[in-house]
Every structure is written in structure tokens, then in C-alpha cells.
Amino acid sequence: MKSASWQAIVALLLTVAAAATLPLFSAASGRVPSSGMTAILFVLIAASALISLLPQSKTSRATVLFIGAHGGAWLLLSSLAGNEGFAAKPFFLLMAACWLLAWRTVSEIVEIKTSSRADDTALRLLVPAIFGAWILILWETATRGAGIPFVLLPPPSAIAARIVGSLPILRDDVRQTIFKAVLAGYVIGCGAGFAVAILADRVAFLRRGLLPIGNMVSALPMIGVAPIMVMWFGFDWQSKAAVVVIMTFFPMLVNTVAGLAASGPMERDLMQTYASSYWQTLLKLRLPAAMPFIFNALKINSTLALIGAIVAEFFGTPIVGMGFRISTEIGRMNVDMVWAEIAVAALAGSIFYGVVALAERAVTFWHPSIRGG
Template sequence: MKLIRRSWQGALALLLCLAALPLLPLLGPDAATAAGNGVTVLIFALIVGAALVSFARLSAPILAAILFVGVYAAAWLLIGLLSGNEGHATSAFFPLIAASWLMAWRCVSALSAVETRSATTEALLRLLIPAIFGAWILILWEAVTRGAGVPFILLPPPSAIGERLASSVPILWADVRQTIFKAVLFGYIVGCAAGFVTAILADRIAFLRRGLLPIGNLASALPIVGVAPIMVMWFGFDWQSKAAVVIIMTFFPMLVNTVAGLSASGIMERDLMRSYASDYWQTLVKLRLPAAMPFIFNALKINSTLALIGAIVAEFFGTPIVGMGFRISTEIGRMNVDMVWAEIAVAALAGSVFYGLVSLGERITTFWHPSNRS
């Protein structure tokens, strides 16, 4: 058995460290505080150590744990160096960041190779691996924007966005209440309900179905957001106009998906219902609606994103002085880019929570479906 294994990330990381050596020190001569020798040596030791460990034939969890600790300590030290010295990083800084990123990659690939039988470990891994990836996007973003001194307007570092997020919670909360709790929720519920009722109608009347379905399919390709200015003109600047846009945007996906779902039950099952002498509504409630649930939830998921987009874009055309779309368009005009990013982070969070809630509802109601059984 060989004692070492191939690790191209490790080899490349060592090369990068070597390349960084002649380019030292880490910070330029005009930086406010110079990088201490101790810290520099420590960073090198951590990265080189991690790279060397990655060649060793250790079991995957131990290797991953060692790399995890080493890599994050190095990254933390490197970014710590930058505080107060924005834009003064020398070309020695970036190879080291790249090297620690490579080691993080190695750590993730070690984690991906872990084979486990227990469900909790599996779930933990499923969370941990994307989390490491996401954290590294943030670290690289922070290091590049602050190390190279990227103009604040172009791309603020995540730490500044986080600070802005924490310091303006009341404003953000008011925006969320205006946009999501008033416009999006109302529009979403009414739009989905209208689509659902129309689908049932279309199911009863074949003529209506033949006429509506092609139109509904076409409508799903149309840029429906474009009705936003018209709705703002009709219903005024407040949330009602945004809710109207959301209703129109969510109606067609719901209609098309529900109609498709209602024909999802098999002929055998429908024949069985007929042999029980069940009437139309009994068949609908007991057989066809449950069978349509996966389709309906698909529409609900699509609509959760569409609803947010519709409400935010409609706010570009006119709002009272509160709301997420309003905030984005005014703060960008004032060049407060960190506030815009904070708003986007909130929108992303709200979108994910919305989607997550719908998925949770799906898991509870369609527990019988093959894709939910494990």
C-alpha cells in the first residue's frame, strides 16, 4: 500500500506558495500597518502544512477535518491582514488566497468521497459541502474586493453588505412588509386560486379547455412583466397594482399545470371510481385532485419566484416611498450599492424561504409520490 496519494490541488498549492515567496511582503510599502513576520510565517506554515497533509493517506473524514481547520485559519489570517489596508495587497497575497482555495477544494472532494450509511451524517454532509462552497465564494469575494481595492460602487465586499444589513433592519423590514406581505401574498393567493378554479371549469367544459390551453401555453412564453406599467396606471402606486401584476403572472402557470395534472390519473383508476358509481365531484376530490397534486405544487413553486419578480419589477414603475423595488431603484441612484446588495440578500432569503415553505407543503401533502419516498 502506498503511503502517499495523488493530490493535484496540493501540488498546485505548493507551487503557488513557492511563487509567492519572492513576491513578499504581503502588504505594499505604503500600507498603514505592515504584515508581521510571525503572521506571514504562520500563514505559509498553515497552507504548506495543509498541502502536505493532503498527500497523506488518511481516512477521508480526518483529512477533511485537518484541511478544514488549516484552510479557514489561513483565510481568516489573510483577510485579517487587510483590515485598514484596503487596496494595498501585493501580488504575493493572491497566490496564497488561491492556494488556500485549492486546499478547500481538496477538502470538499475528500468530503464528497465519504461514504456513509447513517442518514444524519448524510444530511449533514449534504448541508456542509454546499456551505463550504458558499463560504469560499464569500471569502474570495472579500479578498479580491478588499485586497485589490475594487471601487466600492462596483462591488462592495460582503462584510460591508453584512454591516449595512444589520444596521438597517427596520427599513428592510418595512420594505419586506410592503412588498411581500401585502403585494406578493395577496396576488399569489388570488392568482393561484383563480388559475385553479379556471382549470376546474376548463376540465368540466371540453370546449373551454381546447380554447384556453393553447392560449395558456403561449402566455407562459410571453413577457407578462410588461403589463406592470399598465397596472400601475390603473390601480395606483400602492400595493394593489403590484398584486394585480402578480395575479396575472401566476394565473397561467397554475391553469396549465392544473389542467395537465387533472388528466394524470390512469384510466383504470377512473374506471374503478365509475364502478363505485361515484359522481364527477367525488371522483375529482378523491382521485383526480390528489393525482394532480404534484403538478399543482410544481405550479406553486414556479409561481413563488414569479410572484416576487412581478412585485419587485412593478415597483420600478412607481411606488409609495417603501418597498423592495423602490429601495433598489432609489439607492442605486444614490450610489449606495451596499444597501442595494443588502436588499438583494433579503430578497434572496425571502425567495428561498417562500420556496422552502411550498416544498414543505408538497412533502406533507404528496407523501405518497415516488419522488418523495426514500
């Protein structure tokens, strides 16, 4: 037996067990799926599992498994309409079988060898896409199939519908929180931290005095700082940007100071033999060596900035903003809107982090961590 074939075998056994314990939904359900749709569902999952066990190329096997896993999951989720909370054990057995087929799909995709760099990149992106899709599928299955109360955890479909229906509100919230508070605070905080790090590297007194203070400030509770910033800078986005500046300044300072010390003594001695000045050594040796540390701080701050701005909006803001919307809607028990804001924030944070990571690959292409990736 091949190392990955057990998923298909277990999926086949689960399909047989589900067929022996029909129906998919309890007798109290509102709408029973047609026998034709149920037959197609069983045939699709079982046939995909069986065909994947035959000798064939990894690309063909991955394609068959992908169709069986996601086609079966789509049919199962489609059958939930009118049957929320009435899914029986066969329903969950079939969904587990589809999940196992998707698991093996990812295993096959990872082992596919391509001659094109573009194809290899596409396959590498397909793996996390399938993984993320199945988080949503299992989430949808648990909430709608098991009848989890909406107020505790809404299904992804309801969150997506809320996002589509609230695009103007979400657009205004994103503009207020991200394009004003987060970006302004991020640029000012990271820029100031970088500039002070260069100064601290030049003046030993600042380096010895600022770094311990930086560690202390990093431990300050954000919920204590945010109300003070609101009192100082008002209720608009400026106070949230101030919180972001505080949260991003010291990570950039500490990482940059550490990065400036990362160049080796032999390289520094070589620059001295060339009679290089401090600034020549800084620009041509020490800053390039510090770039991995600087980008590490930029990536850390990309998430801290978003969290800081959203939490700061809990303590006073105009009637717009992601933090304001979350605190207001949770009081009204509109949990789907809360989750919509969370989803948009997660998407924005991921894009922000991805842009910084791409810039890191372009700037530090020479670093072993980038060349090895």
C-alpha cells in the same frame, strides 16, 4: 494518487510559489502584516495540505482540510484591512491554495458514510454552505484585494454592514413588498389558477379556449403590465399584488391542467369499474397524481411573485418597498444599500422556495423523484 489528492498537491505548490515571491502586498500598502502572522498563514496552509495526504479516515482528512482552508482564508482577509487594492500576486496564490483545500474538503465530505440520518442530512447541508461561503470569500478577495471600485461592486462585508445598520428600513420594505403584495398576489393567483383549472378540466370549451390565452398572457412584458395595474389599483400594495396575480395565475392553470391528465388510463378504468363519480375520481386519483405538477407551479410562482412585486414598485409606490428602495438608492449611488435589498430579497425568495419544497416532500413522498432524493 487518489482522485481528490491533486488539489492538496497543487495547493502546496502554490504556497511554495507564494513564499518565494513575498511580500503579500505592494510597497505602497498602508499596513504590512507582521512576520509572525505571515508565518502562521504559510504553516497553516502547507501543514493542512501535507497532513491531508497522509493515510487517515475521511472525517479526519475533511476536518484538517476545513481548518486549513477557512483558517487561511480568514487570516488573508484579516490582513486586507488598510491594504485594500494593494494585494500582490502571493496574496492571490495563497487564496487560490485555500480555495483548492476547500474544494477537496467538499470532495471528502461527499464520500463520508454515516449511520445516522440526521448526520447524513447535516453533511448534505454542509456542502452547499461551504460552496456559498467561498463565493462570498472570493468576492471579498476580488473587490478588496484587487481594489474594484465600490460603485461597481461593493464587497460582501460592506453589504453586511449596511444590512445591520439598516434593519428598520429593510424590515419596513419587506413588510410592504413581501408580506403584503407578494403573499396576497401569490395566494390569489395560485388559488384562482387552481380553481379555473378544475373548471377547465370539467368543461372542454374552457380548456380549449383558456390554454392558448394563457400562453399569450405569459408572454406579456411585465414592464408594460405594471404601469397599467398602478393606474387601475393605485400606488399602494394592491397594484403590485395585481401584477403578482397575473404572473402566477397562468403557470398554475397550465401545470394543473397538465397534472390532471397525468393519471394513467388503467387507473381511470379501475375507478369507473367501482362506479366512482367525477369528484371521487378527482379527489382520490387525479389530484394526487397532479400534485407534482401543482407543486412545480407553486415553486415557479414563488420566484415569479417576488420578481413581479419588486419590478412593479419601480412604476409607482409609497415611500417604502424593496423595488422603491432599489430604484431610489441607485439614483443616489448608494450601491451598498441596493445590494442589501437584493440580498434580503434573495434570502426571502430562498426561504419561500424552501418552504414550498418541504411541503412538496411531505405531500408527494410517494413520488419516485422524492423517494430517490
